[in-house]
Amino acid sequence: MKVSLNWIRRYVDLPEGLSTDQLAHDLTMRTVEVEDAVNPAEGLSGVVLGAITDISPHPQADMLRVCLVDVGQEAPATIVCGGSNIYVGMKAAVAVPGAQVRWHGEGEPVTIKTTKLRGIKSEGMICAAGELDLQDLFPAEDDHEVMDLKDFEGRPGDAIGPMLGLDDIILEIDSKSLTNRPDLWGHYGIARELSAIYGQPLKPLPDFKKPAGLPEYPVEIENPKRCQRYAGLVYEGISSAPSPWWLKLALWKTGVRPINALVDLTNFVMLDVGQPTHGFDKGNVKEKIVVRNARPGESLTLLDGHELKLTEEDLMICDAAEPIALAGVMGGSKDSILPETTEMILEIANFEPIGIRRSASRFQIRTESAIRNEKSLDTQRVDQAMAVADALIRELFPQARLTAFTDNYPAKTQGPVITVKLDWLVTRLGRSLSAAEAASILGPLGFDVKHEDDALQVAVPSWRATGDVDLPDDVLEEIARMIGYNNFAFIPPKVLLTGAVRQPDVLLARRLREYLALEAGLQEVYTYPWVDRRYLEAAGILPGSCLALATPPSPDTAWLRPSLIPAMLETTVHNLRYYESFRVFECAQVFTPGATHPSEKAETLPLQRRFLATAFVGQDPPLLFRQLKGVLEALPRAVMAQPLAFEQKEKPAWADPKAWLNILSGDKVIGSFGVISLKAARLSGIKRAQVAVMELNVEGLMPLPSRGNIYHRLPLFPLVEQDFSVLLDEKILWQDVSEALEGSVKSLDFIEEYRGKQIPGGKKSVMFRVRFGSDTGTMTAEQIDEKMNNIIRKINKLGGEVRN
């Protein structure tokens, strides 16, 4: 929202010598965020009044003419100009070299230089309004018109900014910081804040007395819940003439385009006190005003030409026959102010905010009026608006007459009286505060404070009583912000120490990530919770089985992930563009239909579990499988969890038929890993690379209360180390070998397996290393031989043959 300081000064005298920076700072610290402060005149520096003293044709161009222009220098400037409306004696806006203008009213500003135009030197530019961003104040009849300043007093060379009255400071206020303050959506509200901040008196608004003896204009409110007050003022002796310059300027500087005096005055009232108003051409309104909900099948053509198919939820302003305005949002095209209007019904009304908001969002219309009405205005503000409007109409149209008047006022905004205990205030503020101090802070903001016993009775003014201030905490905020939050010293908090923070699951989740990233060499990634249909299907998941978003980021990404495998496939595809081998992991929540009640019975949420997934990408599938298995085997000790086991129980849809295993914690399957199937690779578009993936439910990992290390005494006597190379049938698994040798050796390590020319078909060569020894003494040669033979016998029992 734009706020003009000249406008503010109508209502409060700002301290002398107050800088704009200081004012912006004070308002930002205590009330609302000032995002910017600019002087509109400064945008026109280098643009001066010029008087055209001579015009001659341009020898090279029919459309251009060569002007001599008095710009206040000793010699007139020669300026080439294509303006269609120039004449000798014209007062024009001249951009002298160095000034910035918007070329032909478009694009970024450019700097004017002395230059040759078709062979003639031109020392500046005679400007069109659009080139100075002034087109709303000086509407041009055609594209080639330049600004004619005949109505303004000034001498050649005068800067036109100040001459036009543009000298002002416009504060740009962050509208988001005003959401809860309907009272600040007009200059009077901001003036009140500044009056409180600087201790300067707030000047009263004009007074308005309901005229006695006037006829009533009929206003019927059918739905008083949605319209708590409707004042209708009928004026004659008015017209749609242009507004006086000061009014145009006031609107323009605050971002509203001047139209004509009748429209402008309604906008002025809104920007002044924050109360939207609307003018109807009385000649077009049949008999009366009726405030009612739309009836089935009704429609309305708005001022901007849009036709609305109304719903029965929409509150309408109607005449005896049909809707004439969408209440509080926008007027209809037929009955609002027209160029020929001479008699006007001025609507100043209060509407229920929710209804306004619903209608505005139903039809996607965000007008200045709707923005204010949806924030909940007090009914008393109608009085302020009537006073300002009536005074302004009399100023603009001295001959205007109020011919009829109605104030249909079903319900008045009641300001609550809040009891605030003083000792509570002192404790929560962390600072001493007397009742008198509190009253002196709250008084200028409109609160009426009485001190009774040890409490304050704070009466809330109507403009703060529409949902903004109704609790002691709200009063505390008012006091604290006016003192200035930065003026409170830091108080070290006093806390109850109740015990150490013990959160094994939080610790486990962190160890898991750190183990994978820092020890196992995986890169952590984050992906989106919504997944692409392509990767869902590649992972063998039916989109129909997933939770979905009502309005997804795109039609292809409507589903919420029930698994992280699709994300692993997608991540693999993206990174294969740059890398041929890599390892990634993600730890995130996945979602499946179901019913959980984390906080209360009434709330039913779907199943939400924290999963961990990895992808190992490379060239050799068995190697990738074993690398991934190795990371999993070492995981429980690294993260302090119960050990994991691996077995084939339920094949995951994405897995290769041969290379997969389930992951078990206790006897529960908590995940799976394996090489992805050829189908999964084809559907996700993975080419020229092999991928092994893993997914497990982190909540299935059982954290141990402490580290799971076990101490073994160091061997007292030397161990014998021996490598074996054995020829085995393909059907004999490593597990068979390790079970056969269990108990007879101190350690057994797999080294490698080999299939090749020297190995007969259906066989494989397996190499492993054993260590054995005695606890009672160094082994003798005989004992060693016996042990070796024992191992060989066990291998033979498996049908194997020792090769070395």
Add this chain to the structure above:
Amino acid sequence: MRERLENLKQEALIKAVAAGTPEELLDIRHQYLGKKGAITLVLKELGRLEPEERRQTGMLANEVKDAIALALTAREEALIDEGSSIQGEIDLTLPGIKPASGALHPITQMCYDLNDAFLSLGFGVYQEDEITSERYAFDNLNFPPDHPARDTMDTYWLKGFEEYEGARRLCLRPHLTGGSVRYLKKHGAPARFVYPGPCYRNENTDARHERAFFQYEALIVERDFAFASGQILIRTILEKVFGRKVDTRMRAGFFPFVEPGFEIDMKCLVCGGEGCKVCKHVGWIEVMPGGTPHPNVLKAAGLDPEIWSGFYINIGLDRLVMMRYGVDDVRLFRGADLRFLGQFR
């Protein structure tokens, strides 16, 4: 002859000390001690001498022989010790061989840094589920029904729940604050905890805006907590992130779930508050909102606002990480692009 021997000794010792390679030493050995070596030749002439002279010259010759042999051996050992195990040349400028390491996502890193700081103050860590209901996303947090403030958080509602409201209307959480009520309902007060995590909003994306972003929220609830004490949370975060004391200021700000509510600014670290391009010439940068939990929020959590109060802060980790490293596109955080993520080790 003895004089010759002395001269030969001097000559050989000088050569031995000067020798630079084992080959040279071998040459010297041959030259003096070999079968046709100078000393050997002298010894061969001994027979021509008188017995007494022969005995004495013979002793001297042996002494000279030993001395030369000793010098040659000493020089040989010295040459070996001075040598290198490198055969041929080594290029010391070749890059080192790095340990095979992955990395945590930069946002996880930032999150853990902050967790460590808060854990040291006795805060717990809480994780709320990412799908929540309208009741926890808005109703409990003092957002009146249909209030414009709900518009500021364009929410991803779940399909099939559009017709419901409150506890039955589901969405991806648009912020973390709803989780505070869940935690307090479960654990009661006093409470000190942080609850980081991803949040989602239905927005158009560009380099500064993302639909999925990571927030970090901390809440302390204590008996009669003065809001001026809330600065402990602000200081903890900023000093952890920037590694030094950072000046902050609190100013008026509106969020439905706090009363009073603040915007918290930090003094611009680039210009030190003088005003520069980074802080848009204000000297301060808006970093996070905060405030005292609104009484209605405490009530929703089953706590008596007459007794309990506290302080919230909430900070966007995406933006913090962007500030820390100068990352210029927020979308990179969820792009799973290893060229980007691999830079944060």
